[in-house]
Amino acid sequence: MILRMSTLFVRTLREDPADAEVPSHRLLVRAGYIRRAGPGLYSWLPLGLRVLRNIERIVREEMDGMGAQELQFPALLPREPYEASGRWTEYGDGIFRLKDRKQGDYLLGPTHEEMFTLAVKDLYSSYKDLPVWLYQIQTKYRDEARPRAGLLRGREFIMKDSYSFDTTDEGLDASYAAHREAYIRTFDRLGFEYVIVKATAGAMGGSKSEEFLARADNGEDTYVRCTHCDYAANVEAVEVAAPQPVAYDGVPAAxxxxxxxxxxxxxxxxxxxxxxxxxxxxxxxxxxxxxxxxxxxxxxxxxxxxxxxxxxxxxxxxxxxxxxxxxxxxxxxxxxxxxxxxxxxxxxxxxxxxxxxxxxxxxxxxxxxxxxxxxxxxxxxxxxxxxxxxxxxxxxxxxxxIEAAEVRAGDPCPRCFDTDGGTLETARGIEMGHIFQLGRKYADALDLRVLDENGKLVTVTMGSYGIGVSRAVAAIAENTHDELGLVWPREVAPADVHLVATGKDQAVFEAAAALAENLHGQGLTVLYDDRQKVSPGVKFKDAELLGVPTIVVVGKGLADGVVEVKDRATAERTDVALDEVPDHVVRVVRG
Amino acid sequence: MILRMSTLFVRTLREDPADAEVPSHRLLVRAGYIRRAGPGLYSWLPLGLRVLRNIERIVREEMDGMGAQELQFPALLPREPYEASGRWTEYGDGIFRLKDRKQGDYLLGPTHEEMFTLAVKDLYSSYKDLPVWLYQIQTKYRDEARPRAGLLRGREFIMKDSYSFDTTDEGLDASYAAHREAYIRTFDRLGFEYVIVKATAGAMGGSKSEEFLARADNGEDTYVRCTHCDYAANVEAVEVAAPQPVAYDGVPAAxxxxxxxxxxxxxxxxxxxxxxxxxxxxxxxxxxxxxxxxxxxxxxxxxxxxxxxxxxxxxxxxxxxxxxxxxxxxxxxxxxxxxxxxxxxxxxxxxxxxxxxxxxxxxxxxxxxxxxxxxxxxxxxxxxxxxxxxxxxxxxxxxxxIEAAEVRAGDPCPRCFDTDGGTLETARGIEMGHIFQLGRKYADALDLRVLDENGKLVTVTMGSYGIGVSRAVAAIAENTHDELGLVWPREVAPADVHLVATGKDQAVFEAAAALAENLHGQGLTVLYDDRQKVSPGVKFKDAELLGVPTIVVVGKGLADGVVEVKDRATAERTDVALDEVPDHVVRVVRG
The missing domain is CATH 3.90.960.10 (YbaK/aminoacyl-tRNA synthetase-associated domain)
Structure with a gap:
């Protein structure tokens, strides 16, 4: 595919949007990836949508790869299942509720535990059918008190949510472990730095719970990590290592x-x-x-x-x-x-x-x-x-x-202080994924039971696993940008190559157009800056801002048969002979 | 990809669902493609989602192919733009409205004219930027008075909506023609019979307007067509050929x-x-x-x-x-x-x-x-x-x-009665697409103007083009099914091949498994019925019901080195030597 800047529905801005608090928001708006449609509501322009779809694709491939099956529930949901689980009330102001023309109560789904539970109840009835892992990639809604930071905390957002269904706790542990592995593969491919932290399960109840946080200095989530071992936990989940009882024989009476x-x-x-x-x-x-x-x-x-x-x-x-x-x-x-x-x-x-x-x-x-x-x-x-x-x-x-006291930098590491003296330090991140063991809460509420080996009905135990897909666009931007603009990891970039033609020489545009076609023919997506009346300086600035990993400049060097290939992240430049450019670029892109 | 029936999240039903009024609804539920989640709300199970995604892909390829650019607006939208266009009120009970926690007014988007108009206003300012064609494939909402017929008239559904933006009426005509061509290519690929009928623009206003209807005896839309020429029109849009004035010299006084x-x-x-x-x-x-x-x-x-x-x-x-x-x-x-x-x-x-x-x-x-x-x-x-x-x-x-009188079979054809004596007959169909010229209604309401060649501000004129993507799943089913079940056209089928292993002979299952891997290796999607304790009769019935175009049966014939390849639509069977099956099937699938 060739995306031509002359016709692409994008406009870059030199000024920061007034409402942008964090770099990802600022840059995604300036680069013409997203636009605000309302508080916590964003429109995806073509380049932003391409990044979003790439992330969706990676998530889908890894979910399919682990053997999870994709389905899709409505976002508009009747009240009844959420009433049965108690969440219709529990969510308080946090969900959007509405009535239809017959005054029936509906909500916009924040997550879909109830619907998945009912689907398994509808289709399955035996332990032989389990485990089953189901997921969807879907638009979700939460009526956030303070939508902020662009895509990082929106009110309409895209999430991958999946659920595992098992008859036994051991089965749940295995399903949880499989998801954990798939998440590691997914986040590795997404190409940003992340940390897995122990978490509390929050409103969901349950036991094992971990979050995948993108490292980000201005992330909303504070977590602590050990200076010595690899312990990391959400502040909410830090368990103070209870000291041993102390002898008090010599203590005077109170x-x-x-x-x-x-x-x-x-x-x-x-x-x-x-x-x-x-x-x-x-x-x-x-x-x-x-x-x-x-x-x-x-x-x-x-x-x-x-x-x-x-x-x-x-x-x-x-x-x-x-x-x-x-x-x-x-x-x-x-x-x-x-x-x-x-x-x-x-x-x-x-x-x-x-x-x-x-x-x-x-x-x-x-x-x-x-x-x-x-x-x-x-x-x-x-x-x-x-x-x-x-x-x-x-x-x-x-x-x-109760674990309610503040956690402070320098506190003993709950895992290794006794043996190695590790202490905690705080860091910030953005929650990108959350995996946890739900247990039987929803299966109990909605009566999801199957026959076991002995023909006895047993309640199913569930795991719940989420990835913030639209949030990932911002988190990756937050994690990888530099002072010049966005710097996309290769797998999520909106194009493989940003090809810039500079100057007024028609030979340059002809050579660049031919190169665009050649690269396109080899299966690459080329963002081709074919604008005729735009100065090289503006084009270079746009290329830095847009953040495609490889920038190819056809300009003055063409007279000497040379094209510049530049790495957006390292700013490393290489002069490549025109006829070697396609092979060179394909090698760079495909690794 | 190999989808194994032993683990696939699907259950076929022998009985029709009680609430199903039309064959597509009946069969899609029975075949485990969809499930009802509420009135006019459906969940997509894995096989249904695969068909839906195939249709989305075809629509996307043809939109991209014509040069339209994809973006995505929120489904949850603030009131203001719809207030400006008048549609907040005009829609009456037909849209879902809701309030957020701050009592702000929102709606769930029924279509997005306003948002597209505002996006173009945001990014563009000159005639040089136009024409531009933008589209999205998105979940839409309408609070239908009588949701019915499964996916055919739902309250949450997926639509492709696109919009063209031009400065001149001639430009709009060209944009309209380009969409019309792309729609023809799209509907040809979707593989069902359709007819293009003249239509009124309804609530949208505007001039040229045509609908793409899938032929279906129990479709909601009645249209008329000429027995002689290719005139076809929505009943609402039939224009009675006004007779010539009649001489009345000899008529007595009233x-x-x-x-x-x-x-x-x-x-x-x-x-x-x-x-x-x-x-x-x-x-x-x-x-x-x-x-x-x-x-x-x-x-x-x-x-x-x-x-x-x-x-x-x-x-x-x-x-x-x-x-x-x-x-x-x-x-x-x-x-x-x-x-x-x-x-x-x-x-x-x-x-x-x-x-x-x-x-x-x-x-x-x-x-x-x-x-x-x-x-x-x-x-x-x-x-x-x-x-x-x-x-x-x-x-x-x-x-x-006023054109308010009923249209009757036998009425003169407005196009050819005078010359060829053609008359009208009625037929029924399902509205699958609608293209029409919106004109300047939204650009006026939202002040979308650009500078023309002379530096003068001119109001942009728009076209609006929709395809019912989720409805297409049902319309295709409606159009192509037979008494045994679904019969998917090749491009939209959930799998390329339905491979059935029958009997209890492990050699059969081994040969079938190897064949599944082989076909998968050649890029085909194989729905493999690997269930061990299910009778051949049930497997065949399921294969008929599920409707994958090519059914391959590995069974008794294996002893003689023969596998049966069956065409779901024609029921034609061919015995193929085991080692020739992969080539044979790939040829059949790829045409």
Whole structure:
């Protein structure tokens, strides 16, 4: 195929679009790949669509290659299956709902677990039919609160979602592993740097869960990785390595002390160092046990207070907390909640009042670092008073632990700190894929059961696997661009070669046209800049901006029988004799 | 690619689905190509999706081949552009509207004239950029009042819509002609019988308009064709050949006569034959002028009465009438309208009271057959009285003509009756494509203007061209199936070959597996029925039902080194020596 710049539906812009926050958005608009159609809604112009289709093709080939089967569900879906799974409500404002002319309720599908589950239920009935792996590449919808960064967080986007169906947990593990391998092959072909991080399954429930993140300094997702080993995890999924219990034989009995006007950790630490100085080292925030109150808003609408105990030098990370509790929502503990719990003394709340067995009856969960034997200063549940030498497991017993404390650079690596001393550092990325084990949630909700070897009905267990196909266009751009423009990896580039004819000499245009035909004849896609009245400078700038991997310039050198072949990524230039150009270019393109 | 029946996500059904009204729907569900997901909503199972993709590919190749450029707009669209064009309102209940979390108004795109217009306005500014032909293959939405017949009238469906942009009417004609040619190539490749019929442009406005209909006895669209020449037209678009004016020198003056109790045409004709017999021939319904009253409901909500005069032997065809008046809606003339127009005498309404210059002031339009000099019996605007010998052009002058009378088999062909005596016959079909000249409606509404050669701004003129891609799956099935099942044309079939291994002999399965690999190696897609415990009878029935064009049976004949190759459409069987099968099949498939 030959795409001629003189007629191609594209216009490059020298100026950045006003609403573009990130390089990929800026460059994709400037290069004429996409246009905004509304908040979080984008139109694909021809070059952008070519990149999108290339990514779709790669994803499809790898899914087909692993033995998954493609089908396609509607995007407009009736309410009933989502009602049965509970997601009609769980999604809150996050999905688009609408009514048809008969006032029937519909939604625009955010993901299709329900439909896949029902399809398998419709067609299959025996363990012999399983495992089966099904997928679709489809337009999805989410009513994002803050659509942003162009294609990175849109409201209409293209996703590949696939699902595995097995009768046993071992089968699910195998299906999960097969998808993981296929994802690695897919992302390797897409040609950008990525990292596989442990993740929480979020609203989906389930057990094993990993995300494929594109490395990107301004990605939305923060993750942590070990400085030493290959541990990497979504911040939400980092599991603090719980320390071993500590001996507390020598710890004095807990004693309440007057600590007037110390409602904050900072004032408390200052007060402790002034009034109760320690011999070995000064008090610091990490010696205190901070008790944070929140209210859980359950999907059924009920409210439940929750107390979280954590070292005073750490804040609660709302995303980590939310990730643990989804689909339950976390909201603020308000004055009315204090009023309803008179045992709580604001600023001086301690384990003495917390926990299901204590005065408030509020469930009390603590950071995993609060292990048996650890020794804390914390609220005495009396105004202006704290307890010192309060020992976990001796003086109080929480109702459980929770991973809600912020993760910090320098924290011990949960995998290798004990043996190798690795610590965590934070990095940012863009979520490109998510694989996780759904388990039996949807099969239970929609009654997907099959007969096992013994003729007994068993509930099917599922895995769910997604790739953000349209997001990948932006993520790749984000990951590979340079200061001059886009730099496409070869497999996703909108063309194999960007052929530029410069100057006014008709011989140049004739030679370039012949070269375009020759390369096209060899199966390459040629973006041919055949514009007659555009200066070489503008053409070169456009070529840098558009980002086709190989740029061939037919210009002044033609008089000497020479054509320039340039690598967009490395800027390496090679002069090639005109008649050797086709072979040379084909070799470069095909590797 | 090899699709193995043992693992393919498909189940064939022996029974017809209860809700299937037409063969294509029945067979596509029974063969496991599609499943219903809701009213007018269908899921594509793997085999159905393969057919759909083949059709998409053919459409894309022909659009690319003609020089059109593919892009893709969102399906979820903001209200504003559709407000500007008037279609937000005009579509009435026919589109899905929804609100986002900020209460912004959106719709699910039924077609994308507005978006294409805005895209060209965004990128282009000069006549030098035109013509440009743009298209997309995309999921569309319409909230049909009565979704029916499976894919034939769905609420979510896939369409190719393209648009041409020109500065001049001559340019539009050329763009229209280029699309017409590309459509002919496309529909020829799709492999079903079709007819090109003149059409009205409907809600779209515009001038030239043609539909591509698949021939189908139970198609939704009725059209007429000439028994003699190649004239064919949508019933809505048939233009009655207006007869030449008739001399009326000898016609007596109009005279009102008592015709009591003759409120219907039938009672009137009987009365005339009894009381006012004619010498030459009896009175018949065609001698009377029937005046039908309706009310026009304009898009702005105003109501306007309209009177339609037509020969008494013809009814008003509501679709033809509606087609002439869109987007204005036609509703019943009610008692309150009679009350508001006291000049109208029910059952005896005549031209004396009608017309903008007469008593009622109601606009009066007549069938084109009511030409100057024609002589009628019609209401005298007095209860129980009719006028005889009322001559059009002498005794009354209508406000215009309208094509609203029913078209009947046997009517003169508007193209060749005068010269060759051709008459019309009716036939049914399924609308597969529609090409028409939109003109400047959208460019005006959205201010798409470009500079012409003289530096003057001119409004762009557009053509609009659609192909029902998902509907084509059903239309082809409808057009090509037989009593045994589906019969796919080669280019759209889900596989090139359906290879069936029968019996229990492992040698058969080994030979079949080797053959499948061989054919796959030669680039063919093989649907391989490798099921071990399924009887040959069931396998043959499935092969007939699934409709792959070439069926290869490896079975008992293998002992003699022979394999059966069968043509699904003709049922012709050929015994081929095993080692010659690959070459034979490749020859059959590649033609």
């Amino acid at each position: 004693h309440a002390e007057q600590t007037p006007d110390t409602p904050t950790i900072e004032t408390l630490v200052d007060h402790l160092n002034e009034k109760f100085p320690r011999d070995d080292r000064p008090w610091h925030a990490g010696d205190t046990l901070k008790n944070v109150l929140v209210v859980l808003k359950h999907p059924d609408g009920t409210r439940e207070p929750l107390a979280i105990g954590l070292p005073g030098d750490r804040e609660v990370d709302e995303k980590r907390l939310g990730g643990q509790l989804e689909p339950t929502e976390v909201v603020a503990f308000e004055e009315k909640d204090f009023a309803a719990n008179p045992a709580l003394v604001k600023g001086y709340i301690g384990p003495g009042a917390l926990g299901e067995k204590n005065a408030s009856g509020i469930r009390y969960v603590v950071d995993p670092r609060v292990v048996e034997g650890t020794r804390w200063v914390t609220g005495a549940d009396v105004d202006g008073s704290h307890v010192i030498d309060l020992v976990a497991g001796r003086d109080f017993t929480p109702d459980g632990t | 005279h009102a006569e008592q015709t009591p109790d003759t409120p219907t045409i039938e009672t009137l004709v009987d009365h005339l034959n009894e009381k006012f017999p004619r010498d030459d021939r009896p009175w018949h319904a065609g001698d009377t002028l029937k005046n039908v009253l309706v009310v026009l409901k304009h898009p702005d909500g105003t109501r306007e009465p309209l009177a339609i005069g037509l020969p008494g032997d013809r009814e008003v065809d509501e679709k033809r009438l509606g087609g002439q008046l869109e987007p204005t809606e036609v509703v019943a003339f009610e008692e309150k309208d009679f009350a508001a127009n006291p000049a109208l005498v029910k059952g005896y309404i005549g031209p004396g009271a009608l017309g903008e210059k007469n008593a009622s002031g109601i606009r009066y339009v007549v069938d084109p057959r009511v030409v100057e000099g024609t002589r009628w019996v019609t209401g005298a605007d007095v209860d129980g009285s009719h006028v005889i010998d009322l001559v059009a052009g002498r005794d009354f002058t209508p406000d215009g003509t």
